[in-house]
Amino acid sequence: MLRFAPSPTGDMHIGNLRVAIFNYMxxxxxxxxxxxxxxxxxxxxxxEGKDTEILQILEKFALPHxxxxxxxxxxxxxxxxxxRLIEEKKAFVCTCTPEQLEADREDAKKNRVAYRYSGRCSYVGAEELAKLKEDKIPFVIRIKTPDAAITNHDLIKGDIVTAPNxxxxxxxxxxxSTPTYNFACACDDxxxxxxxxxxxxDHLSNTPKQKHIKQLLGYxxxxxxxHLPIILNTEGKKMSKRDDASSVKWLFKQGFVPDAIANYLILLGNKAPTEIFTMPEALEWFKLEHISKSAAKFDIDKLRFINRMHLGMMDDKRLSSLFGFADTDIGKLAKIYLEEASTLNELEAKIKPIFIPKDFESExxxxxxxxxxxxxxxxxxxxFDEFKSYIxxxxxxxxxxxxxxxxxLLTGAxxxxxxSDIYPLIKSYLLEVAS
Incomplete structure (x- = not known):
């Protein structure tokens, strides 16, 4: 069983999409x-609505669940x-105030050591719960620190050992009374x-905590x-929401197609027998173990190249439908312009002038x-030769x-x-084109 577990807190990041694709594959x-x-x-x-948006994006990438x-x-x-963990003395009730916790953090900072919970409430057990609720004293539940180091064998990173503290x-x-991320995540898994x-x-620090939870619950x-390496922007920093290209929605708006985006994300930091492929083809050779341990830099020019290749591979009639047609010839027309364009937006900017009223006020x-x-x-x-001779x-x-x-008159450009390449594909639209 594998899962993709996104949070509905913003636009889907390409890093999250990459995770979804790899889990599916x-x-x-x-x-x-x-x-x-x-x-x-x-x-x-x-x-609100981001959960639905996530599912719609997964559908666009043909990731059935x-x-x-x-x-x-x-x-x-x-x-x-x-x-249950409290009753088994594997967790405890903590009534530390925000002020006390902040003071502990300040002490750690002054002493130049990493902040750790003081253990002030580690003796408070299940018997205290009823009284705390009755007296309306705020409390949280903390899990007890593990007794030994936690080792995780990561399929990409190798063995990672985390000390108890x-x-x-x-x-x-x-x-x-709501669960924190790590507890809810471990329980649901x-x-x-x-x-x-x-x-x-970025979840590497969460893994030992979640393993600890599972161990104490007897799983x-x-x-x-x-754990997949992060994706870097052009400046070599982790891609964030400030980077337009980090958003899957932004890529769609620019005219990148799902097959090309998936191709690029699978290829990124990976060993592949060829640069251009579909997801079904990648299923034949893809292995998590072949992914680089190092971060990969996002290259929009590389994505543009891959997008152009996938547009060229697309069924002609289907390609034409992206411009409001259902005509194989218009799909072929679009592919002629792939010499000059790499995205749907750029193709539309080439094709649209052919079918709109022309400027007869020019020289x-x-x-x-x-x-x-x-x-x-x-x-x-x-x-075209006969047409040219006639006119x-x-x-x-x-x-x-x-x-x-x-x-x-024929192209608007x-x-x-x-x-001679364009004419055979637009001749059935000539009255519309030449007006």
Whole structure:
């Protein structure tokens, strides 16, 4: 069982999409379930509708899943398991005030040591709960520090050993009785039977805490982990929301297609037998163990190249539908312009002028008017050479006075691919084009 567990707190980051793709691919290779868990316990940061948006994006990338759940649905189970840990003396009730905790942090700072919980409340057990609730004294529940180091064998990073004091006595249930991220995450992975967790390396510090929780709850199933290196921006820093290209929505708006984005994210920091591929093809050779341990730099130019290749591979009729047509010829027309364009937006900027009213007020307007009338009255002409000869003969125009206005009339642009390549693909639209 593998899972993708996004939080509905903002636009999907390409790093999160990469995690989703890898989880799906490994689940497919292992022939096990792939589930989606929306981690919505941080109510203050949740944005309404983002959970639906996440699922829509996964659909665009053809990442089918076996089930969808919201973490908040398991609230009662989280609370029950936290109380059980208290009763088994594996966790304790903490009534430390924010002021006390801040003072402890300041002391640690002065002494130039990492902050660790003082242990002030570590003796407070389950018997104190009823009285604290009755007296309305705020409290949280903390798990006890592990007795020994926690070792995690990461499929990408190798063995990682975490000392007990680095895990510390962290909070598992907040004062409002909601679970913290690590506790809810560990409990839900146990409940679902998740056997392999693929996620970003920013979760490396969470893994020993979650393993500790599972151990104290007596969970015996072995869970494997793989932490993906971060993606860097052009400045060599971790990509953040300030980087436009970090947003999957932004990439869509720029005209990048899902197949190309997926191709690039699978290729990023990975060993691949070829640069251009589809996800089904990648399933034949993809291995988590082949991913580099080092961070990978995001290269928009590389993505543009891959996007151009995938647009060129797309079915002609399907490509035309992205511009409002259902015509194989328009798809072929678009591919001619791939010499000059790399995204759907750039292609549209080339194709749209062909089908909109032309500017007859330009310096070539008079010649264009002559040609417009001739085309309106002309019979259907199959080849460009025949069409060119007919218009040239009937108009009496030659040289620059012929070719320049003809290009403007047919394409709306002064430069571009050969008209002999364009004409066969637009001839059935000539009355619309030449107007």
């Amino acid at each position: 490994v689940a497919k290779q292992k022939d096990v379930n792939f589930i989606i868990r929306i981690e919505d316990t941080d109510k203050e940061r949740n944005i 076996d089930s969808v759940s919201h973490q908040s649905e398991n609230l009662h189970m989280h609370q029950t398991l936290a109380i 680095e895990v510390d006595s962290f909070v598992i249930l907040r004062a409002d 146990m409940i679902s039977g998740v056997s392999l967790i693929v996620r970003g390396e 015996e199933q072995e869970t494997e982990y793989a 070539w307007g008079e010649q264009m008017r002559i040609m417009e009338k001739l085309i309106a009255d002309a019979p259907m002409i199959d080849t 040239m003969k009937e108009s009496g125009l030659k040289g620059k006075n012929f070719f320049k206005p003809l290009r403007l 002064e430069h571009g691919p050969e008209l």
